[in-house]
Amino acid sequence: MSISAFIPEPGSDAERLFHVPVATEAFFEDCWEPAAEELGLRWVPLFATGVELTKADVPEVLGELGRLRAWAERALDGDRLALLLARLGRLTEELPGAFERDGAVVYIG
Template sequence: MSIAAIIIKPEDKQFYVPVSTEAFFERCWIPGIKELELEITSYFYSPGIDVDENQFPELTNELILLKEWAKRNLTENESSHLVSRVDKLLEEMTVAFKEKEVIIYIG
């Protein structure tokens, strides 16, 4: 299984951003999420979360903190992989939220 971001409103079958495999998420994301006490990001794994443009600034802050944590606490390969996925997610969500009333499910 894997964790990805998809637009659920309005439905957009072209928007798909891979975030992490479950194994990598458990090994590399969850320790940082717990240590940093991140709220929105903690729902990526289970049960998943709907994110709208109002939550995007807070999510962006959480993901920036997680990237910094990864650079300090993970191996170079793990950190590089996590950072690249976070960067791609933020890039794609920034474009998606230019449209009004977009809701993105991450899970």
């Protein structure tokens, strides 16, 4: 299984195409969850079970993703670091654009 971000009730073709892979469940448990616990993150742990985000949530979620990036740069190396940074980069870049429509909701899980 894997964790990804998508719009469950798309209102356009662009929203229908919005899909951002986050992590496999194993990689999430191995890298994301320990970091989230160490950093005291609120949103990131919810990705494992699934969470709906609104536009109002984005600044806080992006802040947590930034903290996760900084943690990864000091705690990981090699392929694990490269994979986590790639996934964080794409999610950070694409998540804000998913909320162009009023009332849009992004599900991460």
